[in-house]
Amino acid sequence: MTRSGDMKPAVEPSPLQSLLTDPILLPGSTHLPSLQTLAIQVQHDLRYQHSWTDLRLHFRSPLTNEPLPRPLLSGLPPQRLYIHPDEQVALLKTADQQRKASKEKGANKPLEVTAEPEHEWILPTRLNEKWTLHRLSDVFGGIGMVPPAAETAATEDMRPANPWRTTKRVVLATVDPDSTVVYYIVHDGVVKPRQN
Structure with missing residues (x-):
């Protein structure tokens, strides 16, 4: 069946489709184009759906x-993703002290617990991939505790500002064939469980 001249033209591709179908020539990458495309798709989702900033490909x-074993991302989420249980206790104590001090001054201030967001590593994956401890270990072996502040940052600059951050972690971004992205935090080693 042929299209007649009076029919509407095909629908324009979305900005994400245009981004992913353009030839990808990313400097410094020896990774497969499919892995680069996956990383760009996750970067787009983090920026436009979850309001992350300072996103960079590594x-x-x-x-x-x-x-690296595969392209990784780093970025700054709008709020802290993970709070160590001991840090959580310290934050609650500090907030309670501030609330009690304001109460003595006649103000009835609510309990406000705040934790500044931290830069995170992001590992883009597909749902059908099989991940083993060995593959995750390869990823953790190539990264520092926190992402570098800039591409030229020295190794000394990759120490976390947060003293509670004692293990490496990545945000595992798992992309489903329907373009749904699910995020999990994966730590390098055993971590203390969170308190409820």
Whole structure:
């Protein structure tokens, strides 16, 4: 069946479709184009659906300058993703002290617990991929505790500002074939469970 001249033209592709169908020539990458496209898709989702800032693609290890097992992202979420249980207790104590001090001054201030957001590593994956401890270990082996502040940052600058951050972690971004993205926090090793 042929289209007649009076029919409407095909629907324009979405901005994300246009972004992903353009030829990808990312400098410094030796990774497969499908992995680069996956990383760009997750970067787009984090920026426009979850309001992350300072998003950057990483193809080389900031520790060794060797190629990473796959492209990683780093970025700053709008709010803290993970609070260590001991830090949670300390934050609650501080907030309670501030509330009691305001109560003595005649103000009835509510309990406000705040934790500044931290830069995070993001590992883009597909739902049908099989991840093993060995593959995750390869990823953790190529990254520092926190992402570098800039591509030229020294290894010393990759120490966390938060003293409670004692293990490496990544946000595992799992993309479903229907473009749904689900995020999980994965730690390198055993961590203390959160308190409810």
